[in-house]
Amino acid sequence: MTGTADLRLSLPTLIPREPHRVSTTELVRLLAAQGIRRTARAVQKACAALERDQPDLRCIDTSKPFQWSWRKDAPTREFPPMNAHAALTLKLAFEYARYWLPPATLEHLRHQQRRADEVLESAGLLRAWRRKLRVLPRGIEPVPPAIDEATLRAVYEGLLTEERILVTYRRWRAASDERYEVSPLALVVRGSILTLVARVEGKPEPRHLHLHRMRSAEVVSGRRADVQGFDLDAHIRDGRPGFLLGDPKLALRLRVHSDALPTVLEQPLAPDQRLSVDDDGHGVLEATVADTLDLRGWLKSYGPKLEVLGPSALREAVARELDEAARMYRVAPRAPRRAPRK
Secondary structure, eight states: OHHHHHHHHHHHHHSOBTTOOEEHHHHHHHHHHTTOOOOHHHHHHHHHHHHHHOTTEEEEOSSSSOEEEEOTTOOOOOSSOOOHHHHHHHHHHHHHHTTTSOHHHHHHTHHHHHHHHHHHHHTTOHHHHHHHOOOOOSSOOOOOOOOOHHHHHHHHHHHHHTEEEEEEEOOTTOSSOEEEEEEEEEEEEETTEEEEEEEETTOOSOEEEEGGGEEEEEEEEEEEOOOTTOOHHHHHHTTGGGOBOSOTTEEEEEEEOTTTHHHHHHSOSSTTOEEEEOTTSOEEEEEEEOOBHHHHHHHHHTGGGEEEEEOHHHHHHHHHHHHHHHHHHTSOOOOOOOOOOO
């Protein structure tokens, strides 16, 4: 009975709205990811029973396996019903998510967003909420790169079911596409970029594949992913998502100008960060960090308000890049090259 109830409660939530569809085979995988293991025949029968009870559910039986979708204007069915607190939380989550989730992902959740609006409207809170909340990105707000919807669905499914994915990928500045069979390990979201951490067939070291550079992706049914030994938190601590350039455990020493000290102290670089302040109000900061492209960009963003004291190799690298930038600005801007006439 418990297993049957789990199936009946979970199944409606896994079926998307038009124009999206999900096949019986995909439903079997998605249910298995939730710990509900059923045969394709059992899921097919459950979907058919649901269709008899719910006129808004459509079965697309022109091909096999059958596909299923809710009608676009189908009412939202919730268990338990959404209350105002849950609706407020969803609204806030959507406000943040729109800055870093691709449009294809948000589109799948539009009906939940509309339902949150309905709940808040009935409680008399929607208008006040819209007046009092603004979510702003930190720094420049880039436009999220386009991601193919079928590719996104395949990546999410492979991650959930721990099955391999066949990917067609175009590397930066590459002249042609490459095809890999990869074991998906994790999804990393940085700003508006979604990156799949995966093991490429035959290579033990995890690789980063940006989803917007994938031309296509499909789950390889029955091929289990090689996920053994991977620790996402350790991978992040080593600086891999931030483009590791050198030592993952760099003993960083900085001299921080008093003007920049408050903002630097508000967000410590590492748990072991230490600071001493001299008589002029300037600080010497020490922390163990990964030597990444992100770190170097952060160091240079403070300009003369922050000086790298050590290690010497990092100090020389930052000084060299700042010197090159200063030389570029000492001369008049170069005129852009004209495109050759056809």
